[in-house]
Amino acid sequence: MGEIPESDSNRLPERSPDRLPRRRKAARRSEILAAAREVFTTRPYDESSISDIASRAGCVEGTIYTYFRNKRELFDAVLESFFDALIVDIAPRFATIHGTRDRLRFLVARHLQISLDDPGVGMMIVRESRGRSAYFGSKLHALNRRYSRFLLQTLTDGVARGELRADLDTALARDLLFGGLEHWTFGEQGRQRVVDPSQVADSIVGMLIDGWSAAPCEAPIEQLTRRVDRLEASLKQGRRK
Amino acid sequence: MGEIPESDSNRLPERSPDRLPRRRKAARRSEILAAAREVFTTRPYDESSISDIASRAGCVEGTIYTYFRNKRELFDAVLESFFDALIVDIAPRFATIHGTRDRLRFLVARHLQISLDDPGVGMMIVRESRGRSAYFGSKLHALNRRYSRFLLQTLTDGVARGELRADLDTALARDLLFGGLEHWTFGEQGRQRVVDPSQVADSIVGMLIDGWSAAPCEAPIEQLTRRVDRLEASLKQGRRK
Amino acid sequence: MGEIPESDSNRLPERSPDRLPRRRKAARRSEILAAAREVFTTRPYDESSISDIASRAGCVEGTIYTYFRNKRELFDAVLESFFDALIVDIAPRFATIHGTRDRLRFLVARHLQISLDDPGVGMMIVRESRGRSAYFGSKLHALNRRYSRFLLQTLTDGVARGELRADLDTALARDLLFGGLEHWTFGEQGRQRVVDPSQVADSIVGMLIDGWSAAPCEAPIEQLTRRVDRLEASLKQGRRK
Amino acid sequence: MGEIPESDSNRLPERSPDRLPRRRKAARRSEILAAAREVFTTRPYDESSISDIASRAGCVEGTIYTYFRNKRELFDAVLESFFDALIVDIAPRFATIHGTRDRLRFLVARHLQISLDDPGVGMMIVRESRGRSAYFGSKLHALNRRYSRFLLQTLTDGVARGELRADLDTALARDLLFGGLEHWTFGEQGRQRVVDPSQVADSIVGMLIDGWSAAPCEAPIEQLTRRVDRLEASLKQGRRK
């Protein structure tokens, strides 16, 4: 995922007088982070080894411990860098979209895009958020909340604007959507086909907004229709008089 | 739930008057299975240790290997006993329900019930199905498929009967539902409140079947509404006369 | 190796009044012995497991311990039964052969026959005689000595009769022969060809008795002998004149 | 013998003034190798434990795994270092010897020397080459072949030069010799006497080249030849008369 900037570290050229100063240090950190991401997204946390990360980062194990206190902290740093980039990427575009359906389509398509581009990251997140008992209150939890706020915002705005049912349980809706995406994406890993995120996003958003029913709103419409028929009939009668 | 014995009753078997050696092999198996379930639902597979399971089962590690070939097989046995009980529990009741909405409500409520009763199992399943690359083709995969067949059946029947949209992507719908349930259940773990599975099931099924939109069937209803408005207006006019 | 009799045990039919008496016990012992032989000849002692032997013998591990004090004792019993049968087989035939070369040919051919018929046994013996530090003084050592006595006898007799060099170091010769046989047999395991034991025996005995030297005596001696004969004949003729 | 260090000098490295950490990696490797050799030559591979080797090497088990991938690789390294030293030792001297008998005497004496100096190594080699089914194709097999090439070369050269019988089966001869040496050496372990390798080598080579037969050719032929000479001489004299 090329768009994740390790900005602060790479931007600085080697200008300090002392040997390989800032830049060296920050670059090392980025290298380690990149290596760690490679490893953590490929296999479960417990199967990821520091020595593997070190060798991919081109350094020895000990070096990693000068940048990160321990394995878990390194993992959290990987997550953070991922979510930071994600939010930086989504926020400005999200701000320009206003219709509820369009916003949903954007968020879903973006989410799928990420999941398909880099399946490992999604799995890593699920694995770790579901895996540990220490999820609530964890860094990952906080990051996830930040990310899902885009969706929650969309839903509450939608209700406020009257585009979504007033009685919509937004938290439940959010879970349904994210859970569904995750489940679908995971299933997709198995089948080997190419999919267009924005098309799938349309289907999903459509299914959720319009419902699964063959006769959406059947009853109410029929009732209304009958009332209308009766009214019109009585009106005509009245006029004939 | 069938052969899955409540652990606390089994965990102290040495209490019997005669130190009960030579106790039924099946009983030991159950004890080990219960202990294993306790452990595997509490932490990831890799962090679960045989020695922990053994000590909870009141035996030494070696004993476990006279019942199960290895750790993975023990894990699979835990899963299998869970799913077996689950299917045995669901199948007969499912067979007596016919409406699509009712079936969905039943399946969702049952699913939530289980997830809430025994949160660990659900997490264990997610963890293991998402965690390992070896999921596809695994025993867990097969069991999951068997279980999710209830839902898939419901959806395809629903479409066939005209209760669900003819163009419904049933696989996608299934993912959306299961994923959503999982996500919601997981989130629920954090908040410490009491919920009624069947009520939540109603909400969820309602949301999915009827859609989130505030204007379901926008066009027809608007038309009708306008007709009604006009009618009522003219009626009032008529009365004024 | 069918010729190994478990005589004492199998010969007894079930005639005792009490349930499955002697015969049962002795038969069981033979079964266990046969199973043990199967296992011990197939893999090293340490890789042979009692449970494997038990299951081949159609009983459980515990049963074995009612017949043999422990694994090592069982192993020794296998060895003993093998050597007993071997000696019983060789002794009478050996007694009828008298020429040194013929005796050697017989012993070598017999040895090769066994090694080829049942390669496992030979390897087992080597493995165990070379493996343990406790070889000297062991049962196997004693058995080996009994067996090799045939050869030693042959050699000392050969020297006594003047068929072998008076200065022959018989112990060394015995080692050379047995070691060579073993080495050759082992190498043969690798190549997959069919060999005729008695032919190879001839080669080997020939090589050892006649030596490797290019100046083997036959031809020159015969020539010389003929010259001598002629000379002596003519001398005698000359004298008669 | 090259990199195989005498163990006792290396075994107590903690004695250095500064607790010598960060000692040369190569030094540790040697220590471990020496300890491993000590252990592997004393007992079968399966009975040799890494923890034993570690404690003799003055480190913990884990350390060994930073030098050798696993037990088998460590074992192979021990073998290799032994054979390397052996070949390095033999090759140059062998190259200067040309007569078949002399070469044989050298090789046999050298072999015996080694076997007597360090009996464990020989046993280890036999044990492992005979024990495992996986011998063919193993590192040990390859090393053994390299080593035995000296002998095979000697034999084929001997035949080519006419010093050995043209019909000599060199492979068989090699097996006979090596097997014999091994067997003899092993037997020698039991008896506790001092032997002179080169004397024994002479005996052995003599026995093999000249054969065991009581009618070894040299003496008798010379005698006959002398008789023939005398006879012919006297015959000629007689005729002149």
Added chain:
DNA sequence: TATGAATGAGCCTTCATTCAT
């Protein structure tokens, strides 16, 4: 700051042997 050798606890698994039934 970076190194990388060393650690040591812990894991899964095997198996000969015991002993109550």
Added chain:
DNA sequence: GATGAATGAAGGCTCATTCAT
């Protein structure tokens, strides 16, 4: 006498982490 469940010690191997350089 036979059973077979249970034992418990031991083994190979991994890996996050430390610390002297």
